[in-house]
Amino acid sequence: MSANKITGRSAFLALLKDEGITHLFGNPGTTELPIMDALSEHPDLNYLMSMQESLVVYMAEGYSRASGKLSACNVHVAPGLGNAMGAIYAAKFANTPIIITAGQQELGHGLTEPLLYDSLVPMAEPLVKWAVEVTRLQDLPRIVRRAAKIAMTPPMGPVFISLPGDILNEEDALELGSRTRIQTKVCPTEETLNALADRMIEAKNPVILAGHEIATDRAFEEAGNIADVLGCAVYQQTVQYGAHFPSTHPCFMGALSRDQQQVRDVLSPYDLLIVLGADVLRMSVWAPVEPLPDGMPIIQIGQRDWEMGKNFPTEMAVRADIKETMAALTPILERRGGQNLKSKSTKNKEVLRSKNWTKTREGLTKQLKELPKSGAIDPSWMLMTIIDSMPEDTIFVDEGIISTRSLPALLPYRDEISLFGMASGGIGWGVPAACGVQAAYPDRQVIAVIGDGSSMYSIQALWTAANQRLPINYIICDNGGYRIIKERLYAFHGNENFIGMDFKEPAVDFVGLAKSLGLPSTRVTNHNELVPALQEALDNRAGPNLISVSVDKGRF
Numbered sequence: 001m002s003a004n005k006i007t008g009r010s011a012f013l014a015l016l017k018d019e020g021i022t023h024l025f026g027n028p029g030t031t032e033l034p035i036m037d038a039l040s041e042h043p044d045l046n047y048l049m050s051m052q053e054s055l056v057v058y059m060a061e062g063y064s065r066a067s068g069k070l071s072a073c074n075v076h077v078a079p080g081l082g083n084a085m086g087a088i089y090a091a092k093f094a095n096t097p098i099i100i101t102a103g104q105q106e107l108g109h110g111l112t113e114p115l116l117y118d119s120l121v122p123m124a125e126p127l128v129k130w131a132v133e134v135t136r137l138q139d140l141p142r143i144v145r146r147a148a149k150i151a152m153t154p155p156m157g158p159v160f161i162s163l164p165g166d167i168l169n170e171e172d173a174l175e176l177g178s179r180t181r182i183q184t185k186v187c188p189t190e191e192t193l194n195a196l197a198d199r200m201i202e203a204k205n206p207v208i209l210a211g212h213e214i215a216t217d218r219a220f221e222e223a224g225n226i227a228d229v230l231g232c233a234v235y236q237q238t239v240q241y242g243a244h245f246p247s248t249h250p251c252f253m254g255a256l257s258r259d260q261q262q263v264r265d266v267l268s269p270y271d272l273l274i275v276l277g278a279d280v281l282r283m284s285v286w287a288p289v290e291p292l293p294d295g296m297p298i299i300q301i302g303q304r305d306w307e308m309g310k311n312f313p314t315e316m317a318v319r320a321d322i323k324e325t326m327a328a329l330t331p332i333l334e335r336r337g338g339q340n341l342k343s344k345s346t347k348n349k350e351v352l353r354s355k356n357w358t359k360t361r362e363g364l365t366k367q368l369k370e371l372p373k374s375g376a377i378d379p380s381w382m383l384m385t386i387i388d389s390m391p392e393d394t395i396f397v398d399e400g401i402i403s404t405r406s407l408p409a410l411l412p413y414r415d416e417i418s419l420f421g422m423a424s425g426g427i428g429w430g431v432p433a434a435c436g437v438q439a440a441y442p443d444r445q446v447i448a449v450i451g452d453g454s455s456m457y458s459i460q461a462l463w464t465a466a467n468q469r470l471p472i473n474y475i476i477c478d479n480g481g482y483r484i485i486k487e488r489l490y491a492f493h494g495n496e497n498f499i500g501m502d503f504k505e506p507a508v509d510f511v512g513l514a515k516s517l518g519l520p521s522t523r524v525t526n527h528n529e530l531v532p533a534l535q536e537a538l539d540n541r542a543g544p545n546l547i548s549v550s551v552d553k554g555r556f
Ligand SMILES: Cc1ncc(C[n+]2csc(CCOP(=O)(O)OP(=O)(O)O)c2C)c(N)n1
Pocket: 086, 400, 401, 402, 403, 425, 426, 427, 428, 450, 451, 452, 453, 454, 455, 479, 481, 482, 483, 484, 485
């Protein structure tokens, strides 16, 4: 038996690899030393160090979201896990499958309350699908296998494992087992598909809400086809944290806002809301009106049943794979809709062409091109210029806050990975998430546009990008403060007492900051500097670089 003996630490890494893990994001402390020691036995596992635990999890989140694969990361005990909570929240929010682990003090030693100790499972529990501590080496394979399975079963999400030092350092004969993945690509029954088709055909003026699962399922083609057959307007969900529908499709109208009254007004002409894998009218700040017009019927299809009927009654809620269901539904719609649906769809699409996303974008870019090229740089002009300069298969990472408000109207979603945006509302995601996205797609250009304030929550991720030579182009939108918070203070409280919202004294020197972390960097302060700076940045694929663009501060 002794020939088959393996340490807990080495078994842990072997198990991760067998679950498909190729990158381990981490930040080490004493309690992680067993894992750090075992890494040398697993040189095929790429360890990406980041300089704080929230960054560790954000990087894993970006990697997983972009690749669609399970990721793994390792953080330090209680204070480290505490640092990571906002990032774990982000993973929960976007249903991102991550195995998050932390080293823990040896069983029994924790009871004496040494430095850094606290129970980890109750800390992680509210934000993960499953949290567990390993208490016997023999349980380690079963726990890692189960964690991977839970994380990867839709609705996907993060899981947490606490790894006590004595378990990792123990040696024993272990049966590592093999992985389980649950096949959830199920399609509704024929009866349900027929009922769905009939309800959609019966509606005089249906509208599609396209969202998250279309991107995670890589279902542009199927979503485009269904919209084509119905010939109905398609709106992107209210939080645009991904590429949720092919932008140049004639039916695509662009994104819904997060203004309750506006959304209500946009939806009021329609008589059926068809929700395709979307978050249903998720809002940001409170308003006295509901975003859904009174009594508007809803059909919902997707894997996330938590979303179904969550806030609004849903006439038909179908838990099934969105890609499979749309593929099966389209021919049924064609068959049952016949010539009537065909001519209605053709007519409708003609009407939509005069006001769809493509048309609106034409108008917007024309306006932006006519803006004077002097004075403060308009952030939408900056965005348009970046989009016009970048290769077509660029992956855009967005945490630009006010500076990227017009992104959904300007960025063409050419495929399902064209865009990854901050989803949860918790800022600090973008700089590290871009590292994960680029690690997942080393050969595609990644451009990350980040607000100056947001970048400072996790700026040290630039070091990891430099260390790993990830060729990300970071663009910092420097408006010297928290513009959105100022605008909201003014809107909600009617005053301009912007205490704690400016960072002017001293101003943050993003170029100096980037250089200190190993990135070539330039500052753009006027219009004609932007394109040359972008060109130089795009040409440099040796590692990351950063452009700090001084953008318009708005009226304040
Ligand atoms: C973790 C976290 N802390 C604080 C906030 C509150 N908050 C939302 S936006 C924002 C300022 C963003 O500033 P910046 O990135 O510079 O964007 P700008 O508003 O200037 O466009 C803050 C502090 C938040 N959303 N998340």
